[in-house]
Amino acid sequence: MASIWKLGMGNKSLLGWKTTKSLLIDGGEREKEINFIKKKENDTLQTIFKIPKLPLSFLLPQLDLVVSSIADSHWIRFTSKSKISTWPCSSTNPGRFRSMPMEPGSGTLTSRNPSQFFLNLSRNLLLAYQSFGVVYGDLSTSPLYVYRSVFVGNLPDHQTPDVIFGAFSLIFWTLSLIPLLKYVFIVLSADDNGEGGTIALYSLLCRHAKFSLLPNQQAADEELSSYKYGPSRPPSPSPLKRFLEKHKKLRTSLLIVVLLGAAMVIGDGVITPAISVMSAVSGLQVQGVGVELTHGAVLLLACVILIGLFALQHSGTQRVAVVFAPIVILWLISIFAIGLYNIIHWNPKIVYALSPHYIITFFRKTGGAGWLSLGGVLLSITGTEAMFADLGHFTAFSIRLAFAVVVYPCLVIQYMGQAAYLSKNVTSIPESFYKSIPEPVFWPVFVIATLASIVGSQAIISATFSIVKQCHALGCFPRVKIVHTSKHMFGQIYIPEINWILMVLTLLIAVGFQDTTLVGNAYGLACMTVMFITTFLMALVIAFVWQKNVLFATLFLVVFWIIEGIYLSAAILKVPQGGWVSLLLAFVFMIVMYVWHYGTRKKYNNDLHNKVSLKWLLGLGPSLGIVRVPGIGLIYSELATGVPSIFSHFVTNLPAFHNVLVFVCVKHVPVPFVLPEERFLIGRICPRPYRMYRCIVRYGYKDIQRDDGNFENQLIQSIAEFIQMEAVEPQFSSSENTSFDGRMAVISTRSNATLLVSDQLDSTSSIQSSKSSMLQRLRSDYDDENPQVRRRQVRFQLPPSGPAMDAAVRDELLQLIQAKEAGVAYIMGHSYVKARRSSSYLKKLVIDIGYSFLRKNCRGPAVALHIPHISLIEVGMIYYV
Numbered sequence: 001m002a003s004i005w006k007l008g009m010g011n012k013s014l015l016g017w018k019t020t021k022s023l024l025i026d027g028g029e030r031e032k033e034i035n036f037i038k039k040k041e042n043d044t045l046q047t048i049f050k051i052p053k054l055p056l057s058f059l060l061p062q063l064d065l066v067v068s069s070i071a072d073s074h075w076i077r078f079t080s081k082s083k084i085s086t087w088p089c090s091s092t093n094p095g096r097f098r099s100m101p102m103e104p105g106s107g108t109l110t111s112r113n114p115s116q117f118f119l120n121l122s123r124n125l126l127l128a129y130q131s132f133g134v135v136y137g138d139l140s141t142s143p144l145y146v147y148r149s150v151f152v153g154n155l156p157d158h159q160t161p162d163v164i165f166g167a168f169s170l171i172f173w174t175l176s177l178i179p180l181l182k183y184v185f186i187v188l189s190a191d192d193n194g195e196g197g198t199i200a201l202y203s204l205l206c207r208h209a210k211f212s213l214l215p216n217q218q219a220a221d222e223e224l225s226s227y228k229y230g231p232s233r234p235p236s237p238s239p240l241k242r243f244l245e246k247h248k249k250l251r252t253s254l255l256i257v258v259l260l261g262a263a264m265v266i267g268d269g270v271i272t273p274a275i276s277v278m279s280a281v282s283g284l285q286v287q288g289v290g291v292e293l294t295h296g297a298v299l300l301l302a303c304v305i306l307i308g309l310f311a312l313q314h315s316g317t318q319r320v321a322v323v324f325a326p327i328v329i330l331w332l333i334s335i336f337a338i339g340l341y342n343i344i345h346w347n348p349k350i351v352y353a354l355s356p357h358y359i360i361t362f363f364r365k366t367g368g369a370g371w372l373s374l375g376g377v378l379l380s381i382t383g384t385e386a387m388f389a390d391l392g393h394f395t396a397f398s399i400r401l402a403f404a405v406v407v408y409p410c411l412v413i414q415y416m417g418q419a420a421y422l423s424k425n426v427t428s429i430p431e432s433f434y435k436s437i438p439e440p441v442f443w444p445v446f447v448i449a450t451l452a453s454i455v456g457s458q459a460i461i462s463a464t465f466s467i468v469k470q471c472h473a474l475g476c477f478p479r480v481k482i483v484h485t486s487k488h489m490f491g492q493i494y495i496p497e498i499n500w501i502l503m504v505l506t507l508l509i510a511v512g513f514q515d516t517t518l519v520g521n522a523y524g525l526a527c528m529t530v531m532f533i534t535t536f537l538m539a540l541v542i543a544f545v546w547q548k549n550v551l552f553a554t555l556f557l558v559v560f561w562i563i564e565g566i567y568l569s570a571a572i573l574k575v576p577q578g579g580w581v582s583l584l585l586a587f588v589f590m591i592v593m594y595v596w597h598y599g600t601r602k603k604y605n606n607d608l609h610n611k612v613s614l615k616w617l618l619g620l621g622p623s624l625g626i627v628r629v630p631g632i633g634l635i636y637s638e639l640a641t642g643v644p645s646i647f648s649h650f651v652t653n654l655p656a657f658h659n660v661l662v663f664v665c666v667k668h669v670p671v672p673f674v675l676p677e678e679r680f681l682i683g684r685i686c687p688r689p690y691r692m693y694r695c696i697v698r699y700g701y702k703d704i705q706r707d708d709g710n711f712e713n714q715l716i717q718s719i720a721e722f723i724q725m726e727a728v729e730p731q732f733s734s735s736e737n738t739s740f741d742g743r744m745a746v747i748s749t750r751s752n753a754t755l756l757v758s759d760q761l762d763s764t765s766s767i768q769s770s771k772s773s774m775l776q777r778l779r780s781d782y783d784d785e786n787p788q789v790r791r792r793q794v795r796f797q798l799p800p801s802g803p804a805m806d807a808a809v810r811d812e813l814l815q816l817i818q819a820k821e822a823g824v825a826y827i828m829g830h831s832y833v834k835a836r837r838s839s840s841y842l843k844k845l846v847i848d849i850g851y852s853f854l855r856k857n858c859r860g861p862a863v864a865l866h867i868p869h870i871s872l873i874e875v876g877m878i879y880y881v
Contacts, residue, residue, distance in 0.1 A: 124395060124397050124401060127398035128401045129402075130325055130394065131325075131398055132325045132328040132407075133323075133326075133327065134325075134386075134390055134394075135394070135399060135459070136402065137383075138382060138386060138456035138459060139383030140331060140332055140407060140410070140452065141280070141456045142380050142381075142382055142383065143380075143418065144433050144453070145516050145517075146171065146376060146379050146380045147432040148432060148517060149375070149379050149516070149520040149524075150167050150373045150377055151373070153577070154372045154373040154376065155366055155369050155373055158370075163365055164426075165352070165353040165358045165423065166358045166359055166362025166365075166366075166370075167362065168350065168418075169356060170374070171377055171380045171415045173359065174377055174381055174567075175380060175408065175411060175412065178384060178531065178563065179384045179403065182560055183388060184387070184399075184404060186538070188387065188391065189396065190541045192204050194391065194392055195391060195702060196389055196390070197388060198258055198261040198265070198467075198533065199474065201534070201537040201540075202537065202670075203670040205254075205541065205545065207222075207670050207671070208544050209241050209245055210245045211251050213248075213597075223746070224669065224674060224675075225675055225678065227669075238543065240550065241543075255476075255594075255597070256590075256594065257537075258537070259471075259476060259597075260586060261537075262476075262590075263585070263593065264582065264586050265385070266586075267526045267581075267586050267589070268523070268527065268530075270502055271506075271522050272383075272457055272460040272523065273309060273310075273460070273461065273506050275520055275523050277305050277450075280446075280449045280450040281301050281302050281450065282431070282434070283433075284297075284446075286431050295514070299510065305450075306506055306507060306510065307507070310461075310499055315485065324455045327452055327455055328455055329406075330448055332410040333410070334445050335410060335413075335414040338437055338438070338441075339415070343417050346420040346424045350419050350423065372573055372574070374566065374567050374571075375520075375525075375574045376517075377567070378524045378571065379523065379524050380411075383460075385530050385531060386460070389463055390463065422436075461502065465495050468480065468495055470701045470702065473700070474597075474668065476594070477592070477593055478596050478854045478855075478857075479859040479860075479864045480495050480859060481496055481859055482494075509522075517578075518577060518578035521574035521578035521579045522578045522580075524571045524574070525574065525582045526582040528571050529568065529586075532561070532564050535561055539553040539554070591850075595846055598846060599850075599851030599854075599855075602833070602847070602881035603833050603879055603881060604639075606879050607637070607639050608642070611643055612643040612644070612645060614643070614685075614686070617686055618686065620651070624657065626655060626656055626657055627655060628659045629657070630818065630822035631658040631823045631825060632662060632819045632824045633662070634662050634715075634827065635650075635827045636829075636861070636867075637663055637665055637829075638667075640696055643685065644663070646829040649877065650827070659819050659822075660819040661691065661692045662695055663693070664696075665695070666705075667696055668698075671701070672703075673700040674698045674699055674703060679699070680695060680696075680715070681696035682719055684726070691815065705864075705865070705866070712824050716816065717755060718747040720755045720796075720813055720816060723809055724805075725747075727808075727809045755797065755798065755799075796816075796817045798810065824871060825871055826862070828873070829876075829877040830874040831876075831877045831878070832877070832879065833852065834880055835847040835880070836880045
């Protein structure tokens with residue numbers, strides 16, 4: 001008999017079920033996600049795996065399982081012969097491990113099984129290889145323009161060997177202190193269930209302190225598997241945390257800081273393609289290589305490449321991503337070999353510049369001009385933030401391995417080699433990289449450099465799409481169209497509106513500046529601002545999430561703020577020479593995000609303070625004072641508790657309403673992913689005769705809302721399971737409790753056995769009696785015009801035999817089934833938000849002009865929620881906030 005044990009981290013028990021996260025069982029192109037569901041049946045622990053088209057030869061020897069039954073083509077049931085040692089991985093995102101194998105509940109590494117150790121090592125090696133094409137494309141192409149940005153325009157009178165040695169020493173120690181020490185050894189440990197980036201840090205803080213400004217948190221959200229972080233421990237009574245939670249202005253300031261970081265990342269998506277492609281094709285202007293194009297011709301070629309890059313975004317990166325990693329690896333090998341050749345051939349004494357003594361010599365000889373040149377030095381670490389932002393696709397160990405073993409040595413040798421060449425060829429500084437290439441290999445390296453710059457640009461464009469999607473999930477960005485470019489690779493999305501905006505802005509920068517030095521000034525300011533913000537948020541994570549002594553957080557903050565503050569001050573001094581572009585882009589995007597969040601929060605608070613009284617509903621009686629007709633009405637609202645004011649508008653103005661009412665709230669919670677088993681939160685609003693339910697659909701900030709056409713069926717199954725559970729669970733069936741709102745239960749549609757589901761071949765024959773011929777014809781025409789959103793037609797039935805069911809429960813389930821067959825209507829409020837007459841002029845400007853403009857020009861809520869237009873009912877509502 002198999003025993004029950006706890007796998008992974010943060011597992012929750014629900015109605016006898018044990019759930020875990022995902023496990024990667026195969027590599028390469030066959031990586032698939034596996035969802036574990038544990039169920040105790042007859043004292044035997046069975047594990048159900050969902051394995052789409054995956055060979056089992058690799059899985060069975062590792063997990064020591066026996067196939068006990070095959071449910072269908074997608075679900076296979078195994079029975080464990082012995083206790084399985086496994087390790088957690090990120091939920092709903094295949095392709096990475098969360099950590100090394102851990103003893104359940106101990107949090108300590110276990111490597112006693114050599115086969116597991118080598119298996120985990122091979123996985124990390126594979127992920128490290130894949131990370132080159134996604135993470136390091138931008139960072140690895142920095143040698144194209146760093147030395148030019150350091151000297152041109154900053155140090156025209158100090159281009160001597162000693163100054164060049166000092167510049168390399170600055171670059172070396174910058175690479176060592178910020179990417180290596182700060183990110184590799186510290187920041188990569190602050191992941192949010194495997195996710196990284198500014199939004200992930202803010203999400204962690206919101207879960208461990210009351211920093212969120214939108215009051216839609218519920219106690220049930222804390223029971224999510226991915227909600228808890230690290231080992232369970234009681235929260236520390238930090239006076240600093242209580243102080244921040246108490247003052248709303250400080251929490252608002254924290255949100256503004258996070259939005260500034262996100263806006264700077266979006267600005268990177270504009271600047272990075274411009275500087276990378278322009279720097280790569282600038283090699284065609286180098287004299288003596290056989291082709292010497294004019295500046296205008298090179299600029300035109302760069303624009304053509306940029307247009308092609310953005311035009312191909314709609315097809316996704318899956319088809320070309322397989323060559324990204326080999327391109328970057330080939331690029332790193334090339335610059336390593338060229339750097340090593342230049343060191344040996346031109347000036348081996350450059351190795352002495354590893355000493356920080358040369359930094360002192362550098363500033364002694366250059367003075368204030370040397371301070372300005374730091375704006376060029378910081379370009380050597382642009383792209384570092386990608387190591388943390390793209391953590392969700394890999395593991396911290398794989399990213400550390402790739403950087404420490406390959407990227408860091410290659411970059412150091414390349415910068416050292418360029419410095420050795422320039423120390424003997426000072427006049428070649430404007431084209432330092434291409435001039436340092438030996439002539440026989442110039443053209444192969446030029447081609448590789450161009451391809452590598454495209455890879456780096458592609459990575460930041462994809463990251464921009466991701467950050468926009470995450471900001472929208474936090475209520476900080478208007479609704480946009482999100483296209484999934486891959487059916488197999490999770491997280492590959494394309495946002496048309498953002499893509500074309502980025503393209504136009506990138507072309508304007510390329511054509512407007514025509515100089516990589518000016519573009520580099522803007523680029524450096526954006527990247528250093530993001531790093532500065534990450535340091536601040538990381539200090540809060542150390543204090544509030546890791547619960548370390550405030551002195552440790554202060555030490556981290558002070559040390560790295562001093563280092564980054566020096567570079568940031570130099571970048572700020574370059575604002576008149578191109579740096580203003582980053583500030584302008586960040587200001588525009590941040591204003592858009594904050595205005596949207598402010599309007600959304602005001603609208604939510606208005607709904608919250610104008611909820612319908614439950615006493616009023618109970619006084620109307622089960623009929624609500626109107627005629628209840630067959631059918632289900634799904635009333636969409638942003639409220640997670642209470643009945644929205646729009647419902648009273650319906651009841652007082654409509655003569656009839658549906659027999660079954662479900663108040664649906666689609667809510668994003670501050671976690672990266674929500675397991676499908678935990679997505680639906682079902683409850684009852686009024687007593688049973690009212691047939692009024694609440695459904696909260698929860699998504700994480702990296703979850704994708706897919707239109708699979710099965711939402712209605714999942715909702716009906718979840719409500720039926722809740723009705724059945726309510727009859728047997730004492731805490732739900734108590735009739736003495738007079739509160740009929742707020743008692744919610746997590747319902748897994750995968751576990752549903754209350755209703756029998758069968759596919760309905762003829763979707764019209766079953767509803768002839770409940771729908772008019774006109775409505776049936778409209779539905780048929782709509783399905784013919786929209787085959788991609790055709791809903792799955794199913795029929796629900798009560799099981800003919802089984803355990804005795806209470807008569808009231810059976811009657812309620814039958815009414816639910818009959819209402820589903822009669823039809824489902826989606827009811828939403830078409831809202832207009834206006835500022836009150838007594839509001840300030842600034843508030844009227846933000847709400848009446850800014851927020852209204854964004855609402856009118858973004859995607860409608862019905863489209864964003866994939867609601868079929870043929871079943872939609874919209875009622876106008878005016879909100880005065």
